[in-house]
Amino acid sequence: MGDPIKKIELKDGTTRYRFVIDIGRDPATGKRRQLTKTYDTKKEARAEYAKVKHQTDEGMFVGPDKTTVSAWLDTWLKSTTVDVEKATAANYADALLPVRERLGGKRLQDVTEEDVDELVSWMLTSGRKRGGKVGSGLSVRSVQLTLGRFRSSLNVAMRRRLVVRNVAQYTQIPREARRKAAAMAALRVPWSETEVRQFLASIRGHRLHAPVLLALIGMRPAEVCGLRWSAVDLDAGTLSVELTRTLVEGEVEEKGPKSEKGKRKLPLPKPLHAALRAFKARQATEAIRAGELYERSGFVLVDELGVAWKTDRFRRAIHKLMEQAKVRKVRPYDARHACLTYLATSGVPDVIVSAWAGHADLSFTKRVYIHPNVEHLRQAADQLDELLG
Template identity: 60%
Template sequence: MSSTITKITLKSGAVRYRFVTDGPRKPGGKRCQIRKTFHTKKEAVDELARIRHQSATGSFITPSKVTVDELLDLWLRSAVRGVEKATASNYDSAIRPARLFLGQKRLQQLTEEDVEEFVDWMLTRGRQRGGKPGSSLSVRSVRLTLGRFRSALTLAVRRGWVARNVAEYVRVPREAVKRAARIEQKRRPWDEEEVKAFIEAIKDDRLFGVMLLTLIAERPAEVCGTRWVDVDLDSAGTIAVGNTRTIVYDRTRRRGERNTVVEKDPKTHNGRRVLPLPKPVQAALITFRACQAEEQLAAGEAYEASGYVVVDELGRPFKTDKLRREAHRLMTQAGVRKVRLYDARHACLPWMANNGVPDTVVSAWAGHSDLSFTKRVYVHPDPQSLRAGSDKLGELLSGT
């Protein structure tokens, strides 16, 4: 071993000890030579022994200048293979904060402290889009990004670029989790009275039937993707849920054109379903279809016969953001508490569950593939949801 170590005398007269040895071969079989110089011969001997031992056992990490950004490029190419465009866009967006905060850092210099600092940055000022730039990201978003980043670092470990995953044990601080839970508790879906107030206030609006579709537990993308051929307003009185129309953010496009519409099937088999229309919804949709016929006649050639149910006065289909804006306009007009469209859906599923509809039916109606998920998300420990239990206990305690 010592014979491969060369003694070098510098111009200043100082003595150094240098060796050149082979490390593990690079991907593709290319030879990898390692050169190191030390102040003492013992340091050189020890380091050479370590390299040879780790090379033999497969644990040696070849020095590399690969950056976090380059790793994320490689991970993203692998992660999006065979997935839908919307999923690929979500992956790209999820790792975007890591690119911004850590992208230029060399992968082999990354520490656990760096990742913790990254998490703190996301929780305080990591937002870039979808809100005020420089504000905090939600705990859910931070966890999602951290999970994707861990996955990328796992790939780096497999490739032999780093010895361990420095993000493996990093977690979102407990106080941030508690704070997020308190905020989530304040955000509650409409109760029965709020649903009734909203319906009464908008019954003469052009979009009355559309709003009722959101209230029978259809997701916004499902509402926007519904076509008239999917709706039977005559004999069966049903609506087939099988096409979604959603917005995907495409960073490769020019600014101002990055929000693109993607149509696709539901994520799961259970998402494709045929729902019997409640009579008020059926009547509202009949009125809406007649309204569209009049609008088409008035617009003439300017009308876009797209075939979708949810369209504007010229027949142009809604995007989910347009549907959301119209819903919030009507909530303001009705004087009810503004909620997300998902919370409007969330208002009616618990009502069904609390009024004798079997859990299996509620789950199938919602398009869930997991009954336990329906119970966990849509059965709430609040007074209104627990009223059914109180009524049954009243019967027992009264002796009836």
């Protein structure tokens, strides 16, 4: 075999050294691919030729590719969301929107660690496009989600030999941003027992009394909106969580709970039992009054014409009730946290609390949903009184 390094002379008389080497077949077309490289010295050319040949023989060579970041993300999302729910697929796509905005037009192979670091910095300071003041910073959690999805996509790009390495692998969210996020999270606490009772006293008799109680027994907002009367057995005093009703990209999606544990039958506390019975009777009267205009959707949470509510409307209505009751404004989802904290600190066994929540992982319930406060800790202080007394 002859020397693969060829000496060439340019028009200006300059001497260069060039080689042409097979780098395998195009995975898309199956056509043979060749790489041509030119260097100032024969030594440089020979070293690069040896490197490329070794990588090609080992199946590790990454050839030049013009794929942009956005084009690659399209490919990755298509393959990675094949077996996931519509809402999950939408979350994946949403998480990558900042990457598309900042790096989408750039060649994937040209993205550097500095590009990813600058992306994170921009997101933390001015990356918000919706859900708050446009141009303000996104939450640390949102940035973590974006970074995680981008890393995952680059891992697949490496496996398909589109990039040499994962330039997002070692990018970290600055410590100060994480510290501030932790401090903010510590301030966001669910209602205390006193606040729950104050709120309930204010809304007793309100049309939404029963749906709010559903949230306060730990049902997710999407589960409240997805509850049908067919899943409520007032004679037996139980309800079955079988369906969630959520908004995905502006459209209502009805689906079962995330896991088998999420499907659960709950006994009705007496106040909720009475409130549901009253709410059903009220809806029967509303249906008679509305006549043919009434929509018999079968859902528990409907308006006066029988139209089923969506989670965003439920959230706004609860916040309005909080304002009228002059109680601290919290997320409707925090009612779930308040309920599970109350059960856990009232002596209900952990396994029962987790089953009530519909969680498959007992440790997850305790780690994320239980928030003991100083009053709960007073029991421990009372026990120490005996030891130290």
